Amino acid sequence: MMQAPEATVAVTGISSMATRPMLARLAAAYERDTGTRVAITSVGGVDAAQRVREGEPFDVVVLASDAIERLAADGHVEPGSRVDVARSCIAVAVASGAPQPEIGTEAALREAILRAGPIGYSTGPSGTHLARLFARWGIADALAARIVQAPPGVPVGALIASGEVELGFQQMSELMHVPGVVIVGALPNVVQAVTVFAAAILAVAHDRMAAARFVSYLVSPEAAHIKREYGMEPA
Missing domain, CATH: 3.40.190.10 (Periplasmic binding protein-like II)
Incomplete structure (x- = not known):
């Protein structure tokens, strides 16, 4: 043939x-x-x-x-x-098997972030949005030592899977199908940013x-x- x-x-x-x-x-x-x-x-x-x-x-x-x-x-x-x-919307993810925080409301999301260990986001639009959101909430300084910004081209999901961050934020499309990562859900509509x-x-x-x-x-x-x-x- x-x-x-x-x-x-x-x-x-x-x-x-x-x-x-x-x-x-x-x-x-x-x-x-x-x-x-x-x-x-x-x-x-x-x-x-x-x-x-x-x-x-x-x-x-x-x-x-x-x-x-x-x-x-x-x-x-x-x-x-x-x-x-x-x-594309922004989603929240944790490592497979880790407890999944409540993020259904703005208040719940803010509390989950304050209680979390290292927090990861990207250098892209989702990371820019999260940084502005933390500033608006008045918690940017409190979180500064716990923020891990993924280098360009490195998915936040990889940092979650490796244990480098506990709570990660990125475009839903980038967190889906990453081994070792579970998506908790999308950001609540009131603080969501669609790219x-x-x-x-x-x-x-x-x-x-x-x-x-x-x-x-x-x-x-x-x-x-x-x-x-x-x-x-x-x-």
Whole structure:
């Protein structure tokens, strides 16, 4: 039996870690359906934006919408190509087998944080939100010695699983499916922050038509169920 030749890479992209597993599944499904291979590089969001600014030859970028807007303002994104792909909430997680605190209300969440040992969050949008929330609650100074901020590209879930932090916060999509980690739940609505992740075609794209077809697929009805499998909702 003759084996079909492997598809050549037709579209390359760069994204933050928050969308890595979702984009990997979407790229695989797109290749299965179209025969077009997509290769996505996922790194910390700050690093991803910097690599785009430095002109690395990617076709597509997927980042938080505010980061995409800044790249577009500086001319790194093809005008009019930005689309909102998915919405992601912040979740709370602990190590498997550890007691799960009550976090159903703002007061309960605040108390759980004050009672916890080391607390982990990321350098991404979720970490920025948590830092602002702690400041608003007036507990930032009390928590300072217990905060462990994951380096760019390192998932908070890995710090939870290793025992480095007791209570971790990150995008739901990044905490799901991490071995040794259990998601307690999402932040209560009153203190929740939903991040919209967007995609855009880069100004340095080598094949804008191929890139546009993949970006269109990312917002198609066919892609919706994969987004939900990874803790996100279609935008």
